[in-house]
Every structure is written in structure tokens, then in C-alpha cells.
Amino acid sequence: MKLPAYLKAGAVALCLASSVVHATGMVPETSVVIVEADDGEGAINIKNTDSFPVLLTTTLENIPQDTEELLVVTPPAARVEPGKSQRVRFMLSSKEPLKTERLKRVIFEGIPPQQQNKNEVRMTVRQNLPVIIRPAGLAKSDAPWEQLSWKLDSNSLTVNNPSPYVVRLGQAVQTLPDNSTWSLPHTYVLPGQTLTLELDGQRKPGASKQVRISPATTWGFTVNSYDASLTP
Structure with missing residues (x-):
């Protein structure tokens, strides 16, 4: 037997109302990561704005037009306490000098602890940011x-x-x-x-x-x- 649309909607609403949904809050300090070849590395701070500890994982991604592995990230995973920040470093691994800027992506994911015997869902939230690698000696351009x-x-x-x-x-x-x-x-x-x-x-x-x-x-x-x- 098919249920009327309003009954289906009500059933879904009841299911959603039966649990509390929380989203993790890992907030990067900037919207882009800059790696300077002059320094050999770049870094960014990620803050845990939630009230519980979170496992922060960091994953590098290549864009389709540039698949060369140029960076190493550390730490790839770290526990971040509530209200605290984790500094993530990006170290240049290329042995050849860069001639132009290069573009990569980085994904920061906050994984909350599992809650046993609680009617609660904690969602994982991802932050996907660009990573720009700048060659040594390249002048900065504002435009x-x-x-x-x-x-x-x-x-x-x-x-x-x-x-x-x-x-x-x-x-x-x-x-x-x-x-x-x-x-x-x-x-x-x-x-x-x-x-x-x-x-x-x-x-x-x-x-x-x-x-x-x-x-x-x-x-x-x-x-x-x-x-x-x-x-x-």
C-alpha cells in the first residue's frame, strides 16, 4: 500500500527528530595554503571549535592537470582537544627547482569520537582547500x-x-x-x-x-x- 505524500514526509520528520545531529567544527585559519620553495615548507593552523576531542586527518590531492607528487604533510593524523589548534606542515619534496607556481588540494577532515548508548549522530565535516606552491625567487603578484x-x-x-x-x-x-x-x-x-x-x-x-x-x-x-x- 502506498502512503500519501504528507504521511511519508511525517514519517521522515519523526525519524529525524528521534536523534540529535552535531557537526564537527575544524576551522582552518586561512582559505588557502601557501608553500614557499624559499622556505621549503608551508603551514596552517586548524582549530577544533567543538566541545569534544576530534581526530584531524589531512590528505593531499592532485588536480587532474598536475599529478606530480611535490609535498609531504605532517602530521597526517592528530587528536585535537576542544578549543585547541593543530599546526599542519607541508614540506616540499621536489628535487628539481620549480619554474612556475603549482596547484594542489588538501582535505582536512575532523572525525568525532563514537558515542555509545546515546541517541546522537555526529557528522564528519571536510574542508577542501587549495595549496599553492611558489617557486624560489618568484616575485609576489597581487593581481x-x-x-x-x-x-x-x-x-x-x-x-x-x-x-x-x-x-x-x-x-x-x-x-x-x-x-x-x-x-x-x-x-x-x-x-x-x-x-x-x-x-x-x-x-x-x-x-x-x-x-x-x-x-x-x-x-x-x-x-x-x-x-x-x-x-x-
């Missing part, structure tokens, strides 16, 4: 997105990054003044990389002279939108 080269050819919009910097930005890009919206395949443009954007919707783009992007600095700060010129 690396200004070096991107944008080109609109018929219905195709491409972007090229001739610089040694990783440029992070929102996936939505707008051409001006026709106000067409385009989508990047991911939220970064690597050094030397050329990407082709997809046009959102069925409307054919009109004549445009600029693109509007939403970039982020290397150190994780968001900035106002930036308008770049289209190259002929």
Missing part, C-alpha cells in the same frame, strides 16, 4: 589575473595564462557589452594553460570588447570584479 589573455573568435571564448602564476577565479565569466555568460571548466587557470569557455544558454553572443571576471588573490582574499580587454 595575477591581469596577465591573462582573453580572445573571442566567432562563438568561441578562450583564455591563456602566459604568466608563472596560478590564477584562481569564479567559473562564470561575462562578456561586455553584450552581457553573455560563459563558463570556465574549473576555478583556476594554470601557468601556460589555454582554456576554452562554454557559452551559457542558446543566445548567440554579440559584439564584445571586454570580459568581466571574479578573481581571488593568491592568499585567498576576494576582490571586486575585474574587466579585461579582449584581444582581436
Whole structure:
């Protein structure tokens, strides 16, 4: 026998109400990890904001475009007491000098202790952050997105990054003044990389002279939108 929709909803609500759900609160001090080759390492503090101890695990991930293993993380797992912080270090393991910035990802996961004989669910929460590895001697750039080269050819919009910097930005890009919206395949443009954007919707783009992007600095700060010129 099929239950009416409102009865199904009520049953689900009762199930949810029968237990208390808590989420772990492992909070990184910054939104990006920077590893300087000049120092040979980088570090970040992760704070346990919950009222119980948590097992913090740290896992490095490669992006699809760069699978070279360049870092070692320590500690890979650590118990963090309530209100305390754990410092996680990222040590450069590459034997060859880096020529450009490199991009990796790191996942911080807080695993709460199991509660026996309690009607309680504690959820594991993950923090997935970018890791930028900077070559020795590379000058800092506060606006690396200004070096991107944008080109609109018929219905195709491409972007090229001739610089040694990783440029992070929102996936939505707008051409001006026709106000067409385009989508990047991911939220970064690597050094030397050329990407082709997809046009959102069925409307054919009109004549445009600029693109509007939403970039982020290397150190994780968001900035106002930036308008770049289209190259002929």
C-alpha cells in the first residue's frame, strides 16, 4: 500500500527528530595554503571549535592537470582537544627547482569520537582547500589575473595564462557589452594553460570588447570584479 505524500514526509520528520545531529567544527585559519620553495615548507593552523576531542586527518590531492607528487604533510593524523589548534606542515619534496607556481588540494577532515548508548549522530565535516606552491625567487603578484589573455573568435571564448602564476577565479565569466555568460571548466587557470569557455544558454553572443571576471588573490582574499580587454 502506498502512503500519501504528507504521511511519508511525517514519517521522515519523526525519524529525524528521534536523534540529535552535531557537526564537527575544524576551522582552518586561512582559505588557502601557501608553500614557499624559499622556505621549503608551508603551514596552517586548524582549530577544533567543538566541545569534544576530534581526530584531524589531512590528505593531499592532485588536480587532474598536475599529478606530480611535490609535498609531504605532517602530521597526517592528530587528536585535537576542544578549543585547541593543530599546526599542519607541508614540506616540499621536489628535487628539481620549480619554474612556475603549482596547484594542489588538501582535505582536512575532523572525525568525532563514537558515542555509545546515546541517541546522537555526529557528522564528519571536510574542508577542501587549495595549496599553492611558489617557486624560489618568484616575485609576489597581487593581481595575477591581469596577465591573462582573453580572445573571442566567432562563438568561441578562450583564455591563456602566459604568466608563472596560478590564477584562481569564479567559473562564470561575462562578456561586455553584450552581457553573455560563459563558463570556465574549473576555478583556476594554470601557468601556460589555454582554456576554452562554454557559452551559457542558446543566445548567440554579440559584439564584445571586454570580459568581466571574479578573481581571488593568491592568499585567498576576494576582490571586486575585474574587466579585461579582449584581444582581436
